[in-house]
Amino acid sequence: MQITKLLLAHKKRLFFWFLLGWMVVLLLLSLVDIRLEKKPPVAHADKWVHTFMYGTMAVLTFFYFYYGSKFQHRYALYLVSFVVPFVYGMIIEILQAVLPVSRDGDVLDLLANSTGIIISLLLIFWFS
Numbered sequence: 521m522q523i524t525k526l527l528l529a530h531k532k533r534l535f536f537w538f539l540l541g542w543m544v545v546l547l548l549l550s551l552v553d554i555r556l557e558k559k560p561p562v563a564h565a566d567k568w569v570h571t572f573m574y575g576t577m578a579v580l581t582f583f584y585f586y587y588g589s590k591f592q593h594r595y596a597l598y599l600v601s602f603v604v605p606f607v608y609g610m611i612i613e614i615l616q617a618v619l620p621v622s623r624d625g626d627v628l629d630l631l632a633n634s635t636g637i638i639i640s641l642l643l644i645f646w647f648s
Contacts, residue, residue: 532588539580543608546573550612553622567632570609575636577605582644598645602637609633 582601591597609630617625 532584535580535584535587539577539584542577542580546577546608547612549573550616551619551621551623567628570629570632571636571639573636574605574609574633575640577608578602578637578640579644581605582641598641601641605637606634 578601581604582597585591585597585600589597591600613625613627613630615625616623
């Protein structure tokens with residue numbers, strides 16, 4: 521009970537660390553060489569992973585700014601919650617294209633990122 525009260529009292533800080541940690545995980549997974557010996561059984565599995573990862577980042581971004589900022593309009597909160605993960609994903613795709621890593625930047629990855637972000641924000645909008 522004490523831990524729950526403590527966490528609720530520090531929501532902004534908690535979501536900041538969750539968001540920062542998630543961004544670090546995304547960066548590492550995006551720039552590390554991951555080669556699978558055989559293809560996953562699901563078609564376009566990497567696009568589903570992008571959708572999930574950036575959808576989660578959108579949720580964390582939304583709640584960080586929800587608890588930490590006083591937006592005049594709620595739609596500004598949704599806009600920021602879209603722009604931050606989208607731009608971050610774009611930067612990672614550019615890094616994959618220009619850095620000498622075994623990964624390639626892909627416009628379809630950016631589309632999958634955007635899909636995850638939009639789905640997550642729509643779910644937040646509908647359930648709030």
